Amino acid sequence: xxxxxxxxxxxxxxxxxxxxxxxxxxxxxxxxxxxxxxxxxxxxxxxxxxxxxxxxxxxxxxxxxxxxxxxxxxxxxxxxxxxxxxxxxxxxxxxxxxxxxxxxxxxxxxxxxxxxxxxxxxxxxxxxxxxxxxxxxxxxxxxxxxxxxxxxxxxxxxxxxxxxxxxxxxxxxxxxxxxxxxxxxxxxxxxxxxxxxxxxxxxxxxxxxxxxxxxxxxxxxxxxxxxxxxxxxxxxxxxxxxxxxxxxxxxxxxxxxxxxxxxxxxxxxxxxxxxxxxxxxxxxxxxxxxxxxxxxxxxxxxxxxxxxxxxxxxxxxxxxxxxxxxxxxxxxxxxxxxxxxxxx
Amino acid sequence: xxxxxxxxxxxxxxxxxxxxxxxxxxxxxxxxxxxxxxxxxxxxxxxxxxxxxxxxxxxxxxxxxxxxxxxxxxxxxxxxxxxxxxxxxxxxxxxxxxxxxxxxxxxxxxxxxxxxxxxxxxxxxxxxxxxxxxxxxxxxxxxxxxxxxxxxxxxxxxxxxxxxxxxxxxxxxxxxxxxxxxxxxxxxxxxxxxxxxxxxxxxxxxxxxxxxxxxxxxxxxx
Numbered sequence: 001x002x003x004x005x006x007x008x009x010x011x012x013x014x015x016x017x018x019x020x021x022x023x024x025x026x027x028x029x030x031x032x033x034x035x036x037x038x039x040x041x042x043x044x045x046x047x048x049x050x051x052x053x054x055x056x057x058x059x060x061x062x063x064x065x066x067x068x069x070x071x072x073x074x075x076x077x078x079x080x081x082x083x084x085x086x087x088x089x090x091x092x093x094x095x096x097x098x099x100x101x102x103x104x105x106x107x108x109x110x111x112x113x114x115x116x117x118x119x120x121x122x123x124x125x126x127x128x129x130x131x132x133x134x135x136x137x138x139x140x141x142x143x144x145x146x147x148x149x150x151x152x153x154x155x156x157x158x159x160x161x162x163x164x165x166x167x168x169x170x171x172x173x174x175x176x177x178x179x180x181x182x183x184x185x186x187x188x189x190x191x192x193x194x195x196x197x198x199x200x201x202x203x204x205x206x207x208x209x210x211x212x213x214x215x216x217x218x219x220x221x222x223x224x225x226x227x228x229x230x231x232x233x234x235x236x237x238x239x240x241x242x243x244x245x246x247x248x249x250x251x252x253x254x255x256x257x258x259x260x261x262x263x264x265x266x267x268x269x270x271x272x273x274x275x276x277x278x279x280x281x282x283x284x285x286x287x288x289x290x291x292x293x294x295x296x297x298x299x300x301x302x303x304x305x306x307x308x309x310x311x312x313x314x315x316x317x318x319x320x321x322x323x324x325x326x327x328x329x330x331x332x333x334x335x336x337x338x339x340x341x342x343x344x
Numbered sequence: 345x346x347x348x349x350x351x352x353x354x355x356x357x358x359x360x361x362x363x364x365x366x367x368x369x370x371x372x373x374x375x376x377x378x379x380x381x382x383x384x385x386x387x388x389x390x391x392x393x394x395x396x397x398x399x400x401x402x403x404x405x406x407x408x409x410x411x412x413x414x415x416x417x418x419x420x421x422x423x424x425x426x427x428x429x430x431x432x433x434x435x436x437x438x439x440x441x442x443x444x445x446x447x448x449x450x451x452x453x454x455x456x457x458x459x460x461x462x463x464x465x466x467x468x469x470x471x472x473x474x475x476x477x478x479x480x481x482x483x484x485x486x487x488x489x490x491x492x493x494x495x496x497x498x499x500x501x502x503x504x505x506x507x508x509x510x511x512x513x514x515x516x517x518x519x520x521x522x523x524x525x526x527x528x529x530x531x532x533x534x535x536x537x538x539x540x541x542x543x544x545x546x547x548x549x550x551x552x553x554x555x556x557x558x559x560x561x562x563x564x565x566x
Contacts, residue, residue, distance in 0.1 A: 145443060145445070145462055147460035149443055149461050151442075151463040154444075155442065156439075157354070157364045157365060159442060160364050161363060170465050170466055171466055215541075215543050215545070216475035217473060217474060221436070221471065221473045221549060226549070243365070304366075304439070305437075305471045306549045307548070307551060308548050
């Protein structure tokens, strides 16, 4: 349709009528209401009824008002325009979250610090990690659950082992600063945290290998937790008819003896070279095992979270059978180079 | 979940500090999730529905849609992997809990948590290979997906499933999902499900009750 079309004549009459109606509506409005629509926001606030506005402005900014010095009371009717705007904005300020980040800390820079990625993380020390993440070593377990269950009276099944001591604690403290961790282990933060991608995307490299990330999780339990929280593979052990908790009385007729060492010694010919890794204190473990039967079982089935066993490397031991059993085929003969101790 | 007999035995053992073992629950039926990695558009409606249902504050997310992108032009790709708690056949979180807050239901295998019994030791969070338990620093407790167990008991499906506009997320008996006999729109004609996709933790750790329709680039076997 073009502008010189005769069919435009009714359309023009329609628009003329519309403008006339709009003019009548504006004429019928009260003068102050029409003026309010033309006011600036600040002027509009100042012109608003004073009584309800003032208390609302004061009461709804608890965070900033508590910290700021007290201001002299000003009658709302004479609030300058700028102050009135601030008062109107106060309710919005009240919804701002209390800052939980330390002032001055550059979290984005820290998040993408090279220390969080390979290769720098491979040589990172606990001191470097704890410089920022020191809260992981602070006791943080609740004294009681929200329902009132005291932490002091709870005990998990694995906490009935002889090696368990002390009150309930976080897993970070259990692995880094507890008595057992100090005596038998030498865990570094980087044993579990081996370089994480702070994004939640997992890139797939052009090759068909994994990118080294674990979806939704920055730590891969298969390469860390499983070493001490795997299942006890009793099916592969000669002489055992069931899980160790069922069989141990056969091998430990007297309290204080360690049934594991009945077979795992240099004379019996079963694996006697073990724990040759830097994250464990092999000599201390052997010494503790002599006096505490649960020292071995604690990490070999006594705290098994997972339904598979860790494929421990088969360090050659005296009288080691030449033929590798079926279940052990494919296992390495040496520890992970990152944790392997120098050969004696 | 321990029965009453076990509870008595455990209480006695606690007093005597006698060693006790752990026996996983074998459910009558194991419910699980299925997610179609290919057809998911990553709208995160499931995440929001979950947060809404559970009243979660900023931070904890029971369900998470993860974007996987890669390749080199012109062979580029993108797909989504969607996981919450996988209600594992043998969950790693359950045996870690020192208060018994985490339990597995006998009738449908749902792994639930009573966060009012949580003391915030965060062991479950560390043990789970799939990042399911979520720590809430405001309460110093852990909570997690319970497959909207109240909806399940009412004969309905979880909020995340009901919120999925593409119908790429569903639940059902995991054995039927895996053998393709469970009727669901998440598995298209000719689709086959897998237990694991690339960059996911080894399912042998806990036998998670989840199946995926994988993207060709997300197949573990290549």
